[in-house]
Amino acid sequence: MSDSSAVPTVGSLLARLEESDALITALKTGVGSLRSRVATLEGRLKKNSQNSSKPPSTDAFTKPPPRSLRRPSGRSPGKQSGDPGMRPEPVDTADVVPIHEPDRCGRCGLDVSQGPVTGERFRQVFDLPAIRLHITEHRARTRQCSCGHQCEAPFPAEATATTCYGPRIQGLGA
Numbered sequence: 001m002s003d004s005s006a007v008p009t010v011g012s013l014l015a016r017l018e019e020s021d022a023l024i025t026a027l028k029t030g031v032g033s034l035r036s037r038v039a040t041l042e043g044r045l046k047k048n049s050q051n052s053s054k055p056p057s058t059d060a061f062t063k064p065p066p067r068s069l070r071r072p073s074g075r076s077p078g079k080q081s082g083d084p085g086m087r088p089e090p091v092d093t094a095d096v097v098p099i100h101e102p103d104r105c106g107r108c109g110l111d112v113s114q115g116p117v118t119g120e121r122f123r124q125v126f127d128l129p130a131i132r133l134h135i136t137e138h139r140a141r142t143r144q145c146s147c148g149h150q151c152e153a154p155f156p157a158e159a160t161a162t163t164c165y166g167p168r169i170q171g172l173g174a
Contacts, residue, residue: 090124136166 049056050067079085105112140153158166165173 088124088126090122094124 047054048059102112104110138155138159140155142150142152145151158164
């Protein structure tokens with residue numbers, strides 16, 4: 001009692017083998033393209049602002065390892081406690097000494113302008129004087145001669161117009 005439809009024929013087996021071979025070939029091609037895509041994406045992930053032309057703002061939240069070979073000393077950055085500071089020393093006589101007076105009490109708000117002075121602190125500010133333009137106004141007078149002719153004095157060579165820049169400012173611009 002054998003059913004002839006249940007037994008596969010040689011032709012149907014060969015057809016199935018050809019289908020399997022075609023499927024395997026297609027899968028191998030797909031795996032190859034996926035491998036190349038994974039390699040490209042992994043290469044992108046390894047790039048940061050230090051090893052490519054990417055800006056630092058595109059770096060991930062992780063910091064790249066430091067390039068420095070220096071070992072950390074354990075001390076905090078900046079001036080160490082106990083070291084003398086580097087600042088200008090106060091001078092005995094200042095050019096300008098404005099006196100700043102309190103006008104009202106910070107606690108009760110009463111007027112303290114007539115109260116006794118109980119202490120004074122100072123702070124000195126070292127700064128360059130303000131740069132100010134030096135303006136020279138040249139005036140050329142006109143005088144009348146006894147013959148009736150009007151004689152006008154010449155302006156100097158740098159005064160070429162009603163207002164103009166002098167030789168020092170022109171040299172600064174050059």
